[in-house]
Amino acid sequence: MEINRVKEIVLAVAPNANVRVEGEGCSLSIVVVSEQFEGQSLLNRQRSLMAAFREPLASGELHALSVKAYTPEEAAAKQ
Numbered sequence: 252m253e254i255n256r257v258k259e260i261v262l263a264v265a266p267n268a269n270v271r272v273e274g275e276g277c278s279l280s281i282v283v284v285s286e287q288f289e290g291q292s293l294l295n296r297q298r299s300l301m302a303a304f305r306e307p308l309a310s311g312e313l314h315a316l317s318v319k320a321y322t323p324e325e326a327a328a329k330q
Contacts, residue, residue, distance in 0.1 A: 296320035
């Protein structure tokens, strides 16, 4: 799956997010930083993002996807 397409899908769920995509082909890892995640549990953040990738995963266009979703404050604390 094209990295730009992955970013488009993420931005449809979390507009104005900072999106980093790693990997290539059918196995990708994404890190999403967005103020939209404020007050959401980690599980709900991941569920919302994974739901957006349901079709590419079901069709085999994407085989594996790792998702990390942070608020800006959480991302800053990780650095």
